Amino acid sequence: MLRFIIRRLIVIVPMVLIVVTLTWGLIRLAPGNFYTGEKRIPKAIEKNIREKYGLNRPWYVQYGKMMGSVLRGDFGMSLTYPGQSVNQILWSTLPVSATLGLLAYILALAVGVTTGTIAALKQNSKWDYASMAFAMLGISIPNFVLGPLLVLLFSLTLFWLPPALWGGGSPANLILPVLTLSAIYMAFIARLTRSGMLEVLRSDYVRTARAKGLSEVQVVFRHVLRGGIMPVVSFSGPALAFLIAGTVVVERVFALPGLGNYFINANFARDEPLIIGIVAFISIAVLIFNLLVDIGYAYIDPRIRY
Amino acid sequence: MSFLRSAQFNLAIALVSLSLLAIGCSVSAGNDPYFGRTAPPQNHTLHYVTGSEVESLDPQVGTGQPDTRIYMALFEGLVEYGPKTTLPIPGVAEKWDLNKDSSEFVFHLRHDARWSNGDPITADDFVYSFRRGFSPAQASRAAYLGYYIKYAEAYNEGAVFVRDPKPNAQGEYTYVLEKDVKPEATGIEAATERAPEGEDASLDTPFHHFMHAPSRLVLPGDEKDRAEEINKDPKLKAAVAGKEFVPVKAEDIGVEPIDPYTLRVTLTQPAPFFIKLMAHQFFRVVPKKAIEQYKDTWTQPGHIICSGPFVLKEWKPYNRVVVERNPYYWDKTEYWKQSPTGEKIEQIIYYPLQDNSTIMNLYKSGEIDAFLNHTVPKAWLDVIIPKRDYMDAPENAIDYYDFNCKKPPMTDARVRKAFNLAVDKEAYAKWRKIVKPASTFVPAGIFPSYPTPQAELFNPQKSRQLLAEAGYADAHGNYDPKKFPVNDVELTYNPDGSNGEIAEWVQAQWKQNLQLTIPLKALEFRTFLTARPKGEFKGIARDGWVGDYMDPFTYLGLFASGAGDNGTQWTDPKFDKMLDDANRIPDPQERYNALAKAEAYLLDQQPFLLLSIPKVNWMKKPYVKDMFPNPGTLHAWKFVYIETDQSRWDQGTPDMTGEELGLADWQKEQTASAR
Numbered sequence: 001m002l003r004f005i006i007r008r009l010i011v012i013v014p015m016v017l018i019v020v021t022l023t024w025g026l027i028r029l030a031p032g033n034f035y036t037g038e039k040r041i042p043k044a045i046e047k048n049i050r051e052k053y054g055l056n057r058p059w060y061v062q063y064g065k066m067m068g069s070v071l072r073g074d075f076g077m078s079l080t081y082p083g084q085s086v087n088q089i090l091w092s093t094l095p096v097s098a099t100l101g102l103l104a105y106i107l108a109l110a111v112g113v114t115t116g117t118i119a120a121l122k123q124n125s126k127w128d129y130a131s132m133a134f135a136m137l138g139i140s141i142p143n144f145v146l147g148p149l150l151v152l153l154f155s156l157t158l159f160w161l162p163p164a165l166w167g168g169g170s171p172a173n174l175i176l177p178v179l180t181l182s183a184i185y186m187a188f189i190a191r192l193t194r195s196g197m198l199e200v201l202r203s204d205y206v207r208t209a210r211a212k213g214l215s216e217v218q219v220v221f222r223h224v225l226r227g228g229i230m231p232v233v234s235f236s237g238p239a240l241a242f243l244i245a246g247t248v249v250v251e252r253v254f255a256l257p258g259l260g261n262y263f264i265n266a267n268f269a270r271d272e273p274l275i276i277g278i279v280a281f282i283s284i285a286v287l288i289f290n291l292l293v294d295i296g297y298a299y300i301d302p303r304i305r306y
Numbered sequence: 307m308s309f310l311r312s313a314q315f316n317l318a319i320a321l322v323s324l325s326l327l328a329i330g331c332s333v334s335a336g337n338d339p340y341f342g343r344t345a346p347p348q349n350h351t352l353h354y355v356t357g358s359e360v361e362s363l364d365p366q367v368g369t370g371q372p373d374t375r376i377y378m379a380l381f382e383g384l385v386e387y388g389p390k391t392t393l394p395i396p397g398v399a400e401k402w403d404l405n406k407d408s409s410e411f412v413f414h415l416r417h418d419a420r421w422s423n424g425d426p427i428t429a430d431d432f433v434y435s436f437r438r439g440f441s442p443a444q445a446s447r448a449a450y451l452g453y454y455i456k457y458a459e460a461y462n463e464g465a466v467f468v469r470d471p472k473p474n475a476q477g478e479y480t481y482v483l484e485k486d487v488k489p490e491a492t493g494i495e496a497a498t499e500r501a502p503e504g505e506d507a508s509l510d511t512p513f514h515h516f517m518h519a520p521s522r523l524v525l526p527g528d529e530k531d532r533a534e535e536i537n538k539d540p541k542l543k544a545a546v547a548g549k550e551f552v553p554v555k556a557e558d559i560g561v562e563p564i565d566p567y568t569l570r571v572t573l574t575q576p577a578p579f580f581i582k583l584m585a586h587q588f589f590r591v592v593p594k595k596a597i598e599q600y601k602d603t604w605t606q607p608g609h610i611i612c613s614g615p616f617v618l619k620e621w622k623p624y625n626r627v628v629v630e631r632n633p634y635y636w637d638k639t640e641y642w643k644q645s646p647t648g649e650k651i652e653q654i655i656y657y658p659l660q661d662n663s664t665i666m667n668l669y670k671s672g673e674i675d676a677f678l679n680h681t682v683p684k685a686w687l688d689v690i691i692p693k694r695d696y697m698d699a700p701e702n703a704i705d706y707y708d709f710n711c712k713k714p715p716m717t718d719a720r721v722r723k724a725f726n727l728a729v730d731k732e733a734y735a736k737w738r739k740i741v742k743p744a745s746t747f748v749p750a751g752i753f754p755s756y757p758t759p760q761a762e763l764f765n766p767q768k769s770r771q772l773l774a775e776a777g778y779a780d781a782h783g784n785y786d787p788k789k790f791p792v793n794d795v796e797l798t799y800n801p802d803g804s805n806g807e808i809a810e811w812v813q814a815q816w817k818q819n820l821q822l823t824i825p826l827k828a829l830e831f832r833t834f835l836t837a838r839p840k841g842e843f844k845g846i847a848r849d850g851w852v853g854d855y856m857d858p859f860t861y862l863g864l865f866a867s868g869a870g871d872n873g874t875q876w877t878d879p880k881f882d883k884m885l886d887d888a889n890r891i892p893d894p895q896e897r898y899n900a901l902a903k904a905e906a907y908l909l910d911q912q913p914f915l916l917l918s919i920p921k922v923n924w925m926k927k928p929y930v931k932d933m934f935p936n937p938g939t940l941h942a943w944k945f946v947y948i949e950t951d952q953s954r955w956d957q958g959t960p961d962m963t964g965e966e967l968g969l970a971d972w973q974k975e976q977t978a979s980a981r
Contacts, residue, residue: 031832032835033832036832042450049445051442051445052445077602081361159671163670165657252661252664254664257624261624
């Protein structure tokens with residue numbers, strides 16, 4: 001197990017470097033520059049800017065500089081936000097995105113697994129149809145529709161909750177974005193749990209457990225749920241990584257100072273250090289969460305050993 | 307799937323749709339004169355949405371309008387944008403004088419202007435700020451605005467002077483002059499070669515003599531570029547042989563502190579509009595002390611020293627910027643003005659938000675008091691425009707399409723005119739709701755005494771006739787759309803905002819009025835911006851211009867030779883001369899008349915298809931007073947206050963025709979005599 005974990009951790013480094021290299025190449029291929037604006041700037045000023053940011057040096061020098069910064073873990077200064085370092089931006093936005101993402105995922109897990117389990121146990125009942133109908137709604141209503149709908153109801157009609165802004169992360173400001181963000185995950189998890197459980201319910205070892213005379217509660221919680229939840233576990237890795245790395249739409253709709261806003265603007269603005277920093281961060285997050293998921297497998301499913 | 311067909315399910319669906327409908331109705335209904343909650347804030351705080359996240363709090367870095375609005379709280383320049391007209395009102399300078407041909411300004415600074423740490427603001431601070439802005443290392447994107455200042459461009463480009471390697475007996479170096487190599491370079495440069503006026507002896511300094519001596523020759527600082535330029539011109543080669551190249555220094559640019567409270571700025575050409583540029587953030591005074599001490603992080607709270615009516619209290623990127631009153635600010639009369647029941651503003655919170663619906667929601671729920679321009683989404687306009695807190699006024703901007711005047715068939719002015727006249731701008735403005743139709747390039751109605759030339763808005767008959775005259779006609783001389791090379795023309799645009807819809811609308815007009823189907827081509831924003839100025843498009847490209855300062859020249863100057871930001875590729879020496887002549891006229895009204903004549907000539911050449919003048923399109927709560935929908939949406943925050951007495955609230959777009967706020971007495975006299 002330990003060897004497995006160490007091996008996977010070592011693989012992270014080259015993986016991230018490959019991702020970063022590809023990203024760097026793509027930025028280079030995209031036309032325009034971070035200083036290109038609606039108003040054209042004189043040649044001399046362009047030259048001053050290129051000089052200042054080392055853009056007139058050969059590509060391998062620039063690539064080397066970028067790689068060096070990635071390996072050091074210091075991504076340098078943002079180009080579109082002079083005076084803010086990329087690391088500073090990551091550290092100030094991460095708490096916002098992480099709070100939002102984690103809360104949304106916990107809510108999604110709680111509601112999703114419960115409804116999924118009930119739906120599976122009472123298959124083809126009204127409970128099943130109702131919960132799956134809501135899951136279907138959750139999957140098909142995009143969050144840029146759901147968010148404004150919730151705002152319309154709770155902020156602009158009932159005046160219960162603020163329609164947007166972070167407000168220092170107070171619960172009142174968090175409720176609507178967390179609900180909006182978790183809806184689709186809730187729905188997915190409910191459906192995954194239901195189908196996973198249904199499959200396990202029909203398996204031989206569950207029949208054996210029942211034959212042994214275990215109570216229904218013990219059967220469900222010790223055997224069925226453990227097996228049935230596996231698809232949810234696989235889904236959780238990438239889902240969590242992306243939730244924590246910022247959620248552009250919800251951040252825009254609710255005007256939250258998270259990573260997603262920076263990422264989208266950095267791309268439009270061709271802000272190389274910022275793009276590289278965020279991409280490196282997201283890829284590390286994805287790889288680590290995937291590793292956690294694999295460890296989780298071994299823990300939950302007794303058949304899996306590394 | 308019995309449940310899906312069951313009565314309960316249908317009932318559930320019906321209930322959900324009913325409740326959604328109810329919410330929808332409650333939003334659109336409402337005969338309130340104002341939009342949403344309208345209760346003045348109780349905590350002396352103004353909540354304002356200024357647009358996208360500020361690039362930097364350094365006024366010589368950020369170029370966007372959202373940034374400008376925050377700089378206007380934190381930093382003051384020699385002059386400030388007037389709240390009604392955006393024309394200059396006194397800032398740190400309480401008075402200024404111009405020389406006869408408008409090529410030199412002397413600013414008299416007020417003695418009570420102070421930094422937020424209590425230090426006085428002096429002419430040296432401005433000299434430091436200007437030199438910093440132009441230094442190549444600063445790489446400021448707005449530096450080009452100040453190229454009117456003598457040798458500023460040369461210094462910013464890292465250029466060199468040419469001189470004899472050895473000084474003469476007095477220790478003075480002899481420099482190669484521009485007229486030595488380029489005798490044809492008369493015009494602008496020659497005009498400034500005159501002795502300084504000896505009216506005031508204290509103003510007669512060695513630096514002033516240097517400024518008014520014949521211009522020195524300036525060559526590129528880069529050796530390769532320089533060698534190339536020298537080798538091209540044998541006369542130049544001979545003149546610089548055996549000479550020494552010395553870099554143009556910060557001390558060489560035309561800004562001079564005559565005494566702690568007098569600043570002189572010498573320009574390369576007559577530029578009466580220069581004073582209107584001085585309110586731009588690039589020219590605002592920045593704190594040497596903080597910059598030298600903290601380098602890149604000088605703008606952080608705790609490090610920053612401000613010169614404006616407010617100081618920085620908190621800055622959380624993508625969250626908020628909080629400013630509070632600057633206790634050392636000089637203006638004690640207008641500043642913190644309040645009506646008997648008025649609520650003065652102790653602090654302003656700026657929110658960087660980009661999603662327009664989110665901004666509207668916050669406004670409706672009363673979380674914010676006002677927001678930036680161009681914000682009310684199209685779908686909301688029918689509800690919002692009748693409200694009394696909607697701001698309706700033209701902007702300092704123009705929307706147009708470039709004709710590529712270097713590629714046929716748009717090389718023919720008749721074709722360009724035909725395409726322009728075939729688009730119904732009145733209908734366009736009605737459709738867009740938030741624009742005024744444009745028939746001239748300088749936006750009509752924002753420069754009070756500018757005599758806007760007459761031009762036709764729409765004439766499909768004439769446009770077909772023009773095309774027939776241009777040779778797209780059948781045997782009888784009637785217009786024949788089949789003859790027109792449709793494949794040589796396309797309408798190129800970047801598909802952001804409403805650009806796509808607009809392109810389709812205009813395309814439909816050509817189809818209807820000229821029977822031509824012009825293909826549309828969408829290009830990603832930055833790709834588009836790279837292609838357009840080089841003329842790399844077929845026929846027509848979307849364009850627009852936001853005035854850099856409040857003068858018609860910021861529009862007309864776009865088409866001067868070498869202006870650089872001209873997608874149409876159209877230039878004309880006759881037009882250049884008309885502009886230059888106009889700028890030499892000392893009387894403001896006569897100058898405007900001459901500029902209007904130049905514009906009439908430009909309109910006759912028609913290098914562009916005119917669409918519209920955007921309207922400001924923003925909202926403020928009626929209790930926010932002395933905040934005006936001026937053409938730049940730039941607010942001098944010191945005038946803004948909160949009115950708690952409901953009877954004094956604004957009942958619509960506030961009146962902007964009265965006298966400007968914050969004018970000095972001498973300016974009031976001037977404007978009175980002009981009337």
